[in-house]
Amino acid sequence: MKMNKKIVNDFSKVLKQELIFDLAGKVAKKIPGSEIYVVGGAVRDVILGRPIKDIDILVRKVKIVDLEKFLKSYGKVDLVGKRFSVLKFLPRGGRQQLDISIPRLDFSFGTGGYKDVKVKSDPDLPIEEDLARRDFTINAMAWNVVTNELVDPYGGLKDLKLKIIRTVGSPKERFAEDYSRLLRAIRFAIQLGFKIEEKTWSAVKKHIGHINDLAESGERKVPFEIISSEFLKAFNANPVETVKIYFECGAMAKLMPEIVKMKGCAQPKKYHSEGDVLTHTLLALQNLESKTFKKYFAAPPDLSTKTAVFLHDIAKPTTKRKMEGRVVFYNHDKEGAKIARRLLDRMKMSAPPELGVDIDKIFWMIEHHLVFFYSQPNEMKKTTLEKYFFGPAGRGESLLQLFLVDALATKPEKEKLDLSRFKMAYQLWNEMKENKKEVPPKPFLNGDEVMKILKLAPGPKVGEVLESLREEQLNGRIKSKKEAEFFLKKTLTL
Ligand code: CTP
DSSP, X not given: OBOOHHHHHHHHHHHHHTTHHHHHHHHHHHSTTOEEEEETHHHHHHHHTOOOOOEEEEEESSOHHHHHHHHHTTEEEEOTTGGGTEEEEEETTOSSOEEEEOOBSSOOOSSSTTTTSOOOBOTTSOHHHHHHTSSBGGGOOEEETTTTEEEOTTOHHHHHHHTEEOBSSOHHHHHHHOTHHHHHHHHHHHHHTOEEOXXXXXXXXXXXXXXXXXXXXXXXXXXXXXXXXXXXHHHHHOHHHHHHHHHHHTHHHHHOHHHHTTTTOOOOTTTOTTOSHHHHHHHHXXXXXXXXXXXXXXXXXXXXXXXXXXXXXXXXXXXXXXETTEEEOTTHHHHHHXXXXXXXXXXXXXXXXXXXXXXXXXXXXXXXXXXXXXXOGGGXXXXXXXXXXXXXXXXXXXXXXXXXXXXXXXXXXXXXXOOHHHHHHHHXXXXXXXXXXXXXXXXXXXXXXXXXHHTOXXXXXHHHHHHHHHHHHHTTSOOSHHHHHHHHHHHSOO
């Protein structure tokens, strides 16, 4: 299929940049009759004008061993994928490693579905047959690097225009080849803002249970590393829609039953007129995008913060009790941190490269998400505030972000929305940041110095002294090392 000028130009730019034109020219010259294509996600992304991550190249009419020999003189060839007829190739002077393969009938994408199957590859296989076993029409196009033509036997271009995710041929067959594709359909729909075509969607709902299938060896067919990568890619792009669609197709029940319990878990109307725990959580996630959020925080929340918002009330269903006629969720912050950690560990949510979340941070945020609710921020000790605000990098800001969206999603039945505690904490955080040249400011004296001045042996007393010195410093009553020494000698001499 001949393409319009813009698309041809866009491909040329990418191919030049990645030295693929050069390579194609050399292969064509050395191995007459060979054909070189860009295939898969890169074709989709060039047409959509999205940034490209990986480039997959497909070469026809060349044996893999000959290709390997040939490529060795132009760069570094990695043989890892040779078994599956894929070579990893870094052209000399190139920036990006390319996956180069010959046409295949069966696929191993490393996603668990095809581990046991021997891959059938054949240099003479028509390109259409390779494309036929790929997941979705928008991922099943090939760009002929030499003729500048698009090979699009399954209507990928049309589906890109219609904004549709549709399997190539039978949804049942494509999913059965690799059940991680059930979550890929959702992920592409969310990332691209596309709809999943009706038959494909019905098949997702029907087959979602297979996401937990075990192989004969007892291992999961679709490993949690792949599941969490798919979930996080979608969740990062649009948290609310991802949670909703995981519910709709049954993936949430199969993968995160703890979350399903939040649906229908009623809360006292007096404080939560917005609805049950799930409704509250979705509202909190939505508020990460709100004007109010942007007013207080310049940068968007990181993925760990979004995940903490998603899980902050996870223990409400299990801690719900009636006490003296009132519904309470006593200890749901501490319990929630534990349940969240178990879920995140089980799902290997810290594993996906570049996306993996910080489980310790999420645990800490959930554990303390009520801290400014239990105490008025301006009545808290400065040393205590410092621990929350300036602990490990960025945690203080993330905790304030969670506190804000939680408050924004808590709608009292009669009274107005109450942001007073958040505003107070936010102001203190800013003041404490501004008052210090360094965040957190360095203590004027360290433990050794304190021991020397007070002639103390190592022990808990030293810690107590350091803590009171810190309190004085953070409140601005001690402004220099000299004053700190004076304070020790005069006030604390034992
Ligand atoms: N593919 C497939 N089934 C899978 C995984 C991949 O059919 N389970 C095919 C698709 O043609 C896909 C290509 O292999 O386009 C490359 O896969 P991958 O790199 O995982 O996805 P991309 O489409 O490149 O998208 P992204 O990089 O955003 O994940």
